[in-house]
Amino acid sequence: MSESLSGGAMGSVEDADFLLSTRGAGHELGAWVVSAAFGRDGQGAAFGLGDGTLHGRPGAAGRPLAEAGGA
Numbered sequence: 001m002s003e004s005l006s007g008g009a010m011g012s013v014e015d016a017d018f019l020l021s022t023r024g025a026g027h028e029l030g031a032w033v034v035s036a037a038f039g040r041d042g043q044g045a046a047f048g049l050g051d052g053t054l055h056g057r058p059g060a061a062g063r064p065l066a067e068a069g070g071a
Helices: 013-023
Strands: 033-038 044-049 054-058 066-068
Touching: none
Parallel strands: none
Antiparallel strands: 033 044, 044 054, 054 066
């Protein structure tokens, strides 16, 4: 039994899909995100992927700042 996002720590897939379609943006990165870091100014983000790569994204533009190859 899944809990709603407002009612518990974990939400259902439908809740996550709803949030992405109404408030967020999805980007295909080619691997699972295993870590994330966000800029203090709220304008940038970096994502470590399961395949060993690192992707950086600016806040508004949505294009990669940098991509680094993994192990």
